[in-house]
Amino acid sequence: EAGVTQFPSHSVIEKGQTVTLRCDPISGHDNLYWYRRVMGKEIKFLLHFVKESKQDESGMPNNRFLAERTGGTYSTLKVQPAELEDSGVYFCASSLTGGAKGDTQYFGPGTRLTVL
Amino acid sequence: AQSVTQLGSHVSVSEGALVLLRCNYSSSVPPYLFWYVQYPNQGLQLLLKYTSAATLVKGINGFEAEFKKSETSFHLTKPSAHMSDAAEYFCAVSGTGRRALTFGSGTRLQVQP
Numbered sequence: 001e002a003g004v005t006q007f008p009s010h011s012v013i014e015k016g017q018t019v020t021l022r023c024d025p026i027s028g029h030d031n032l033y034w035y036r037r038v039m040g041k042e043i044k045f046l047l048h049f050v051k052e053s054k055q056d057e058s059g060m061p062n063n064r065f066l067a068e069r070t071g072g073t074y075s076t077l078k079v080q081p082a083e084l085e086d087s088g089v090y091f092c093a094s095s096l097t098g099g100a101k102g103d104t105q106y107f108g109p110g111t112r113l114t115v116l
Numbered sequence: 117a118q119s120v121t122q123l124g125s126h127v128s129v130s131e132g133a134l135v136l137l138r139c140n141y142s143s144s145v146p147p148y149l150f151w152y153v154q155y156p157n158q159g160l161q162l163l164l165k166y167t168s169a170a171t172l173v174k175g176i177n178g179f180e181a182e183f184k185k186s187e188t189s190f191h192l193t194k195p196s197a198h199m200s201d202a203a204e205y206f207c208a209v210s211g212t213g214r215r216a217l218t219f220g221s222g223t224r225l226q227v228q229p
Contacts, residue, residue: 033216033217035217035219041221042219042220042221042222043160043206043208043217043219045216045217045218048216055215056215056216059216091160093160095215102148102149102166102210104150104162104165105162105217106162107152107159107160107161108159109158109159110159
């Protein structure tokens with residue numbers, strides 16, 4: 001069974017440009033999460049999808065970030081326009097639904113974003 | 117609100133020595149607690165989790181953690197370190213309502229030969 005995959009693995013862009021990150025969750029996982037780790041800081045939650053609906057987007061830093069999950073399968077996270085402070089590693093995770101007792105989130109390898 | 121504190125951003129042990137990575141949490145609801153490990157150039161991998169069953173939780177690769185409610189702690193231990201244990205370890209908490217994980221700042225474990 002394939003794990004969570006993310007594309008690209010690395011992205012280097014200039015300030016003001018747009019970048020789109022993609023996440024493919026484990027097949028059959030209704031829950032999809034985005035997290036971010038800025039260098040030297042802890043991993044922070046961005047948002048949570050259940051199928052195609054945004055369940056919790058309390059961690060999204062500002063309106064330059066737009067997440068979508070069309071059809072409840074893969075998800076994209078777009079940053080437009082990118083700022084220097086957006087640099088970091090963006091992780092995607094997925095989990096089965098119905099797991100009220102601390103369902104396990106399976107993480108992808110992350111996308112390292114560098115904004116110059 | 118939930119929070120996690122990991123004491124020690126870097127821990128160094130000798131091969132064969134006890135590994136002890138500390139994690140304290142704060143949660144207003146009964147917590148679910150997790151330890152994840154990140155090896156170089158890889159994603160986070162679940163080591164073990166506590167979900168209100170047994171307080172001593174055994175995980176993969178010989179790791180275990182004990183949930184102590186009175187101390188609000190969930191420390192990770194391994195009796196004998198191996199070189200392959202060198203990685204960054206993250207403690208995380210979630211609650212009964214919100215599924216998002218709240219992470220500690222991570223502890224990088226170095227194993228000396």
